[in-house]
Amino acid sequence: MLGVHKEKAWQIPTQFVPASMRNRGNYIASLGNLCRWLSERAEALEVEIFPGFAAAEVLYREHAEVAGVITGDMGLAEDGSKKPSFEPGMEMRAKYTLFAEGARGHLGKQLIAKFQLDAGARAQHYGLGLKELWDCDPQKHQQGLVIHGSGWPLSESGSGGGFFLYHLESNQISVGLIVDLNYQNPHVNPFEEFQRLK
Ligand SMILES: Cc1cc2nc3c(=O)[nH]c(=O)nc-3n(C[C@H](O)[C@H](O)[C@H](O)COP(=O)(O)OP(=O)(O)OC[C@H]3O[C@@H](n4cnc5c(N)ncnc54)[C@H](O)[C@@H]3O)c2cc1C
Structure with a gap:
């Protein structure tokens, strides 16, 4: 320093x-350059990346276990009606789901509340x-x-x-x-x- x-x-x-x-x-x-570099490496390893698709909902299986996410609907007009480009959200199921939404992700907030992940932790x-x-x-x-x-x-x-x-x-x-x-x-x-x- x-x-x-x-x-x-x-x-x-x-x-x-x-x-x-x-x-x-x-x-x-x-970080922007690092992520671009990393995405090329990941794709070379056949990882599928869906840029522009936000995870909109958490999917649960039995016993409230996380099963994956549902992506948001695409192609909606301001009033919520479907445009010709409309595509419904996709269900993405996985054995493990990692959430990395940043400091205050909306799914993260739901998961923290549901599983009391902040119990005993200091306030953010x-x-x-x-x-x-x-x-x-x-x-x-x-x-x-x-x-x-x-x-x-x-x-x-x-x-x-x-x-x-x-x-x-x-x-x-x-x-x-x-x-x-x-x-x-x-x-x-x-x-x-x-x-x-x-
Ligand atoms: C101005 C500033 C300067 C900083 N400088 C430094 C520094 O010099 N050195 C340092 O080490 N740290 C620095 N930091 C801190 C650092 O940027 C963060 O700690 C780090 O980026 C956190 O990484 P993350 O992956 O947890 O979250 P983020 O970097 O916030 O990434 C979360 C990503 O998830 C995406 N996302 C959110 N919700 C969804 C969803 N539902 N579906 C799909 N995608 C979603 C977001 O668009 C975002 O791209 C700085 C922060 C700021 C604000």
């Missing part, structure tokens, strides 16, 4: 940096992340540079979160701010805070 030395910014000594933010020797990877917490991709002047670009920061500007409102800045390949920089969604101050505006940070 590298700090930015400007006016009031200061670098945290490495031994005090949380383990998840120690990035020396790590690679910067784009959420953040709002804003990110921009910059095309940068090659003179200023340092591929592999990672800057993580916390404190200002969120500290001014007593809010939590932090920013990141990654120098990717092709002279691009990914820059963003994560705002913890537990701020007490109703005037905090994550977008404006990101603007101030930049």
Whole structure:
């Protein structure tokens, strides 16, 4: 981790940096590129991928075991009527079904409630992340540079979160701010805070 030395910014000594933010020797990877690469490998192994089809319902077999999913109907008009392109959802049954809908998937929420998967677990917490991709002047670009920061500007409102800045390949920089969604101050505006940070 590298700090930015400007006016009031200061670098945290490495031994005090949380383990998840120690990035020396790590690679910067784009999740989008990784998923595209992985999908080609999976298809080469004859995995069938259905891009654009959302799982709409969980299928159960006896004893409330998960049996698979039903995909959503395609080709519905705004009023719910069927367009000529209408295709009903498909039942997809499997021995094992893995759900990977992200932090707040609608099927995940149903499964958590049905099987009490959150019993004894701490409450989920959420953040709002804003990110921009910059095309940068090659003179200023340092591929592999990672800057993580916390404190200002969120500290001014007593809010939590932090920013990141990654120098990717092709002279691009990914820059963003994560705002913890537990701020007490109703005037905090994550977008404006990101603007101030930049
Ligand atoms: C701005 C920002 C910056 C971040 N930066 C970093 C970082 O630098 N490093 C890091 O390690 N992590 C970072 N993270 C966190 C990281 O992105 C997440 O932890 C990670 O993506 C979670 O992966 P996931 O597969 O669980 O869910 P997701 O990546 O959210 O993937 C879930 C996928 O499932 C799809 N989906 C949802 N419901 C359905 C359904 N019913 N049927 C079909 N598909 C469905 C969604 O469209 C989505 O594509 C960042 C997050 C944000 C918001």
